[in-house]
Amino acid sequence: MKSYLYAASLLLSNLSYAQAPVTGEAMLAKVNEQITNVTAEQLQQQIIDQPDTVIIDVRTQFEVNLLGTLGVYQNINIPRGWIEFDIAEAVPSLDTPIVVYCGTNVRSPMAAKTLMDMGYTKVSNYAGGYFEWQEMGLDVNVGTLDATSFLYQRAEKVVDGVYTAIGALAPSTYQNSGHNNNLSFIVADDAVVVFNGGGSYLLAKAMHEEIKQVTDLPVKHVIYENAQGHAVFGGSYWKEQGAEIIAHENTVEILHETEERMVDRAKRSLRDKFFGSYVVYPDRTFTDEYVVPVKGKQIVLKHFGHAHSPDDMQLWLPEDKLLISGDFAFNVRMLPVLEHTDMLAWQENWPQLVELDPLIIIPGHGGVTDLDTVTHYTMGYVNYMVDEVMAVLDDGGTLTDAYKIDQSAFRQWKTYRELALRNAAELYKIAEFEW
Numbered sequence: 001m002k003s004y005l006y007a008a009s010l011l012l013s014n015l016s017y018a019q020a021p022v023t024g025e026a027m028l029a030k031v032n033e034q035i036t037n038v039t040a041e042q043l044q045q046q047i048i049d050q051p052d053t054v055i056i057d058v059r060t061q062f063e064v065n066l067l068g069t070l071g072v073y074q075n076i077n078i079p080r081g082w083i084e085f086d087i088a089e090a091v092p093s094l095d096t097p098i099v100v101y102c103g104t105n106v107r108s109p110m111a112a113k114t115l116m117d118m119g120y121t122k123v124s125n126y127a128g129g130y131f132e133w134q135e136m137g138l139d140v141n142v143g144t145l146d147a148t149s150f151l152y153q154r155a156e157k158v159v160d161g162v163y164t165a166i167g168a169l170a171p172s173t174y175q176n177s178g179h180n181n182n183l184s185f186i187v188a189d190d191a192v193v194v195f196n197g198g199g200s201y202l203l204a205k206a207m208h209e210e211i212k213q214v215t216d217l218p219v220k221h222v223i224y225e226n227a228q229g230h231a232v233f234g235g236s237y238w239k240e241q242g243a244e245i246i247a248h249e250n251t252v253e254i255l256h257e258t259e260e261r262m263v264d265r266a267k268r269s270l271r272d273k274f275f276g277s278y279v280v281y282p283d284r285t286f287t288d289e290y291v292v293p294v295k296g297k298q299i300v301l302k303h304f305g306h307a308h309s310p311d312d313m314q315l316w317l318p319e320d321k322l323l324i325s326g327d328f329a330f331n332v333r334m335l336p337v338l339e340h341t342d343m344l345a346w347q348e349n350w351p352q353l354v355e356l357d358p359l360i361i362i363p364g365h366g367g368v369t370d371l372d373t374v375t376h377y378t379m380g381y382v383n384y385m386v387d388e389v390m391a392v393l394d395d396g397g398t399l400t401d402a403y404k405i406d407q408s409a410f411r412q413w414k415t416y417r418e419l420a421l422r423n424a425a426e427l428y429k430i431a432e433f434e435w
């Protein structure tokens, strides 16, 4: 027994002579001497000068979801722990400029060094990190702007009696609760009219809370801008409140066609947040125009014709010269080319919007704006893509050539990363048979 204790004490005393581990701080200090840092200003300049730069947020997915990430299209998320394994797929070429960042400049210098060790030649570190960028008021993508509501952000007043809750400029996700389009309401003398059912039962309920802050009047009419999930799923809530659901006549057929896969997709992305949601078919439909029967406010529903979809709906308030355009008009966000989208008809029907001469436009996506702005973000893209795809077809080009259409002018538009290539392919497939 005694000898054991003796041996143990010998061992302990030997250990105390062993070298202490290198601390993380010491490693970081050493790494910091070997990497190149960029400031926020330099990073902004690099985004313009070298648009192929890949910007990597190396924080965890949890932090990104909770706090947000840089709002530039070059931004991707690869957590520091996976960088060695995931980088090759995200950045196949060693010459691609890479900028890494994290929250407080601890993980990103390490990530920068790792990438340099792996052979990447143009790596730098944005030392200021996410919090500095956010504090400077620069563009960020966040899961939600208001943690107290299911809405991505709360409703704001546009003019007297007209309110809108602007959705995230992103695909529908669990974090933004599917609030990625604009949900509006109009207070008349005897009732409230809601434009867009909202992406789920709970979103519609959150919208109702916004309405109750403004008025006690009942919601009597709910309008679907089209047959997409974020326009219709909240109908299940509004139906429960006794509202009449109004849509364009084409919405019914499209819903029959798409309901099943739309529900599947929404269940996958919204999970428990899809609670109570299902497709409610409209109680009333119209073809060209319908005046919503409320007192004290003229509310005219219009259908300029086929564009984003065959059932695009617009809401016109002649007294305010205010148009709620639905997906006929976009702002800041890239528009999608869907299987139902008709870009040639969009071009043909656009003058109807121009002739109305609206002063204020609540677009389908993006903040409240004006005619020039939606013309830029809608027709600017439609016209360009139509010309480019025509040129591909005229040259006897293939789908591969359509993928190569240069869309770099639209890189800073939201959802560019998700939609640009898909749009080119979809438009080519439509054009190949129909133009």
Ligand SMILES: [Zn+2]
Pocket (backbone or CB within 6 Å): 181, 228, 327, 364, 365
């Ligand atoms: Zn939409």
